[in-house]
Amino acid sequence: MATKSPVTGHTYTHNNNNMHNQLHNHNQGHSHDHHQDPKTTTYRERLRQAVNKSKTPEEIVSNPAAACYQPTDLIRLLAMPAHSYSAVKKAFNSRPCIKSRSRTWTPASGLDLLPKLNQGTKGTGALSAQAATRIATTTRTGNIAPSVERSKLDTQFQVGFSMAYGHSIELNMENETIKDGNAIDSGTYIFDSDELPYASVVDKDWRGKLCEECLRNLPVEDDGDAVLECRSCPRLTDGSGGGGEDLELRPAKFCSRECLELAWRTWHGYECKFMEELDQFEQDTRLALRIFWRNGQEGVRLITGEAAETNTNSIDTLTSKAAGLSLNNNNINSVNKVDEANRKPRVHSKDGSQVSIQELYHNFDRLPPKTQMALLIKAHYLQELMGLSKNAARELAQIQALVKFNSFAIKSKIYQDADGDGRICHQEEYAVGSGVYLLASMFNHSCAPNAMVVFGMHGKTSLRDGLETTPGGGDKGVDPRVLNVLTSKSLKAYGSVPTQVEISYGPTGGRMPTEERKECLRQKYLFDCNCSACNDRYAETLRKRVFKCQKGNYACRPMLGDEEECPSCGEKVDCNTRDKMMQLIAQLLGDASDPTLPLSRRLTLLKTLEVSQSRLFVDTYIIYGHTCDQLAMVYTQSGDLGQGTQWCRKALKAVMVNFPHDSIEVAQETLKLAGLLFNNQQHKEALKHVQAAIVLYRGHYGAESKEPDLLELYKMEEVLKSTIKEYY
Template sequence: MHHQRHNHSHGHGHGHDHHHDPKTNTYRERLRQAANKSKTLEEIVSNPAAACFQPNDLTRLLAMPTYDYSAVKEAFNSRPCIKSRSRTWAPPAGPDPLLKLSQGTTTAGLTAHASTKPTTTTIRRGSIATSVEHSKLDAQFRVGFSMAYGHSIELNMENEVIKGGDAIDSGTYIFDRDELPYASVIDKDWRGKLCEECLRKLPKEDDDNAVLECRSCPRLTDGSGGRGEDLDLGPAKFCSRECLEQAWRTWHGYECKFMEELDQFEQDTRLALRIFWRNSQEGVRLVIKESSETSNNNIDTLTSKAAGLSLNNINSDLNKIDEANRKPRVHSKDGSQISIQELYHNFDRLAPKAQMAFLIKAHYLQELMGLSKNAARELAQIQALIKFNCFAIKSKIYQDAGDGGRISHQEEYAVGSGVYLLASMFNHSCAPNAMVVFGVQAKTSLRGELGFASSGGRGVDPRVLNVLTSKSLKAYGSVPAQVEISYGPTGGRMPTEERKECLRQKYAETFRKRVFKCQKGSYACRPMLDDEDECPTCGEKVDRAIRNKMMQLIAQLLGDTSNPSLPLSRRLTLLKTLEVSQSRLFVDTYIIYGHTCDQLAMVYTQSGDLGQGAQWCRKALKAVMVNFPHDSIEVAQETLKLAGLLFNNQQHKEALKHVQAAIVLYRGHYGAKSKEPDLLELYKMEEVLQPIVEKYY
């Protein structure tokens, strides 16, 4: 068997970071913030919104003790960032494509708006929204509520199987059908490589189905009447006419003209806009009360609707927020009727700086796109909702590499972010009993319910999500067991640092790890915390200037190596430099160092050097085993990588040991009867290795 699968996971620690850009910025931001202790004003607000405020005004707004939307509007200056845009959009002539699409014309969506005059965006309820069948829970589960945990997913005590005392095996799908996101957005690094609507790989040039480009996307010039150079911002690309038309109906038709500005925002802000469009199409609002333009702190939240509570001056009474959040919001026990209004956004739990940053960005978008006067408040709350409910969408991308094409590897990337209504009902646990799966690992794929024929030959939608029990669950007495996922790497819900920041803000917990080496270089010295000024073992003083310089170098290298289209030789050179720098600063069990070792293993595998690949994979596995529970899916995936490398390098005895260890771990998560692709691959390797080891070793 000449097949090895290298499952290289990006975005373990994204959206999404999110929040964030779940894949690109997680480690870079972590290290940069540790070195500089704070972000610049532009990083907090994001350009181009920050350009609409004088630096002194921006500093004053972000330092205010409470959020004040009136102050944001007063300080806002649309020149030159909106009214005198330095670059122009020259649309091709043609009828309004959105009008044609709303009338059901299948050939629309390929031409641009005839007029560039700014207008107020108005969307009528139900006019162009596409109805999507809601997912619901399997009959063995339900949406529960308690004063201690709020809403959660738990065992259904009314189900005959549960009442009978039977246990639910690991590997059980919790959703009756896979869930599609309420709204999603592609990661900017994957624009031009994946479909911007469904996140599938774009067809190759020689395929029958050519890539479709939106002809309405602006041709951005330097304002010299078409004589200048175009910006490096290509049109939106889609894998099919179906995706192009769906995107135009739901989000692209509203954003197309403003691609230059929106491309400068972080992923979460672009996702917030798409939720805003869908809310508008469906007549849904989070801000339920039109408020005075002059009053401060007047954002009414969805929790006020649920609890009958006025949240004006909410920052002075957080107990009322807690009381409101402890009121039941979801009334469909099977989860099929959950709406975006029933998700927590916790805007009023955020620090005033974060609240003002959301309002500043939202007001800029309101002015830029000609939205209704209350749109900024709505967008601010949507940004907060995303912060607490966003999932990084992970997709496995396969490539051939080395050895005459006999060896293949798969890389798991966070290719986008999305908000899922039913999946947002799960609570967090650092020792979860369930895990989030996407695309080919979801229920429809493994059961053959969504093959190539039913999806137009394009395969499984990478965005579909399900949740899988990773441990056996059983009710004890009348107390239903909660089903919990990890909001961190396991679920891909958000990058680690953003998850920690959310937990800090909610629970005021401190997260500190001993990861730094003593600068004296002695192996006898114990690891240090980042805020310790001297080695606790030998007393060596920490040279902060040297440490900060190294951290900035590492941050730069992490950003450079995150580009998935980087040439192999260049990636290898950068990764070697990165590993040397990290090994001088961090202990070898630090997860960021382990991530670099994992990348090195993948690159050496691609180049055909399986021995070096296995060596670096062993180091990566060591870091993963220190940072995650011994039976976690992260340990299982890294063990599979090492087993595959050893198998293809004909290190049979060691390969069999890791194959059998990985089988035990995968069975624990997916169940012994699962047809999960990784588990089937392990069975095949065991079948080949067992007789060889028995005969020759």
């Protein structure tokens, strides 16, 4: 039951003449949501809610689905105590219609009209005879991409099951290495081969910049490879009938003909005609549709027959507790709602190679009724819009819930030349899309994880072979979608109790107060976390004391948010002023996080944000540390390495207070500071931080690892030792 995390924090690299170091924050996917991303914290959500009170029914349902209901109908449906598909159908006032365009939609030359998938009531959910014939024919003629070999676990790990935790990834007690009591080193890849997603989608902000199939960068004009636009995608016109100028709707773009054809056969050929309507839906809904299409092609259904109209357990008869959250009785708020069938193991292949989409946990019946109805409303609209079978809406509603609990953010590093001459550059890591991975969804959660998710260039295949050839992608470098999981700590079996391998579903311990983190997990994943990080009360108390006394400043002890007077000097807290400053900080956080801002504007916002935060918070508060890191990045991009170094020092101080000194967070920030010192030619101090970063990275990836950050640190160490020996 892994889930996506939002856009990660910014990272940067710097080049100075021949001293080229590729430094980048190695955000570890799910296992490590970057500490510098304010969007990952409920702190920011709390501030935002102070300005924006609540969403309207239309915002909950999302347009254009809401346009087919009267507002009174939406309010009534969302207020119902249990979901009812019949009520959704009755409230549907007008059928969706495709807006008029300057031409009739037809597939472009070389792209065939795909047969309609059979998504009827049959339990098999098999393809129609016509579709099966088409796939058999295209496979023989080579027009469909070869099937991708399923990933499986390394022999040192297995998919386990227990009544306490449900399904989980754990050490394989039958492996000879484990039997002999040997420890598994940190930096061990858990998957035998990198895993590709069952389905994926590019983030809307990155459409037109990345290939919509493989998520690689689109070719630039100088490369000689043209960007391929889908000529079947509808264009909005000025309505004059003369083929007016295209407006905001952008056609799907691909990096190669292979990607275009693969996307057409697997999902785009079904969605292309409706791109204008689908473009208005959120990313999770579009990902759910792509899972729906693949299910149809593979003959898979989540619902075996006619589902009940009300909120009953019958709708969940095929779900499993892939991450085991519903089976841990200490972690369930409403155990009575859990289907008894889910207390039995459903994943029967210990190596994980046979995990199917049916075995992922969608939790639909444990969602609030309002959420259930919103998913059904959107699903019914899509069913009517695209002419799907009568049970498709129920299927789509559950797939949307499955995406909510199982999707991963797909993260990629974007390189940019700050000054145009190649001398100083930076890179930022973004969540450029999301995907559902079958084997990766087997991991349980911990706020103090012992494993981390890696994507693309950090996967096992790329580090071993350098390049990867993927279906539809060709030999174009590493596929950014591939995922693997690395142990971040040494693991050893103790007695007969299996040792679980755990990742983080969101913020780890140190990124936000424990109670807020637990509430975030409770609201998003419907369980109470009682891991070791959540029970570290002493550390939690220290992290809560973030407010400065306005009279005594650092001479006084930091305060909790609910304290009405300073515990050191007795100065009364001006709550109104504090609330106003919190709202201002929330606004500045939102404005400064826009990646499209000009550098000068972003710097102005960050400086204003830092001044506001420094008046309110102590300098070890992690949110303040995030701002310092952003300032370091922006100053570096503008060529001021001195200022960049100063702000990076402050960011490292905040990280070291909030995270263990051997954590990956400290390693990442130490690497950043080492790179800045290296580029600023502060050789002796740079060497000290490079060597500290090497020790930390080895602890997470192993001494023999070929992890790019570690290899770059070795190069920097060699250059610095040589320089110091010659000139000092």
